[in-house]
Amino acid sequence: GENVEQHPSTLSVQEGDSAVIKCTYSDSASNYFPWYKQELGKRPQLIIDIRSNVGEKKDQRIAVTLNKTAKHFSLHITETQPEDSAVYFCAANDQAGTALIFGKGTTLSVSS
Amino acid sequence: GAGVSQTPSNKVTEKGKYVELRCDPISGHTALYWYRQSLGQGPEFLIYFQGTGAADDSGLPNDRFFAVRPEGSVSTLKIQRTERGDSAVYLCASSPVGGSNTGELFFGEGSRLTVL
Numbered sequence: 001g002e003n004v005e006q007h008p009s010t011l012s013v014q015e016g017d018s019a020v021i022k023c024t025y026s027d028s029a030s031n032y033f034p035w036y037k038q039e040l041g042k043r044p045q046l047i048i049d050i051r052s053n054v055g056e057k058k059d060q061r062i063a064v065t066l067n068k069t070a071k072h073f074s075l076h077i078t079e080t081q082p083e084d085s086a087v088y089f090c091a092a093n094d095q096a097g098t099a100l101i102f103g104k105g106t107t108l109s110v111s112s
Numbered sequence: 113g114a115g116v117s118q119t120p121s122n123k124v125t126e127k128g129k130y131v132e133l134r135c136d137p138i139s140g141h142t143a144l145y146w147y148r149q150s151l152g153q154g155p156e157f158l159i160y161f162q163g164t165g166a167a168d169d170s171g172l173p174n175d176r177f178f179a180v181r182p183e184g185s186v187s188t189l190k191i192q193r194t195e196r197g198d199s200a201v202y203l204c205a206s207s208p209v210g211g212s213n214t215g216e217l218f219f220g221e222g223s224r225l226t227v228l
Binding site (some may be wrong): 001004006042045089094100101102105 | 116145147152153154155156157160167168170171203215216217219220221222
């Protein structure tokens, strides 16, 4: 089945810096790659997603890139702010397209 | 309701007991998912419902775990003979259409299960 690896597990940046989180996946049939943000004690919430027919998608300070050949995708956050501090999860759909398989998460800390 | 509702928010039980966790999805959402999240880990897929039927239950760890969605709305996750290793936050999510490749999952706040 699908396996999603996520790096780094923790990331600390200064306010205003950029942050990059990388994920790899194993199933070449995967075609949907969302990113979720989970604040402490809260539910995961979708922040951006990308489908396999595009290589890059941007939404204000957040962007995601996808390399299907290499089977990896990345989250880029520019001009980080303290409220960006949270755990970020990447995910990919499985072979059947029914389940989202999540990475183990990256704890992002933005200090002011 | 406005979002996915899960009850109870916290459940403490003793090893060997039976537990039921309830999920009330967003009205009109046909797809419903159960995930389990242990401390410091990502959500782990358990089961997916499309309407009343379990379309994919490949994530259920063993036969102590079972889930139902009899009327295609509310779902109940049932755990028999609980073990300490079952302690985790159980997350429910719903989606307007079937299949995770179609879009966003809307998660509930989760039910935190502690098995003593």
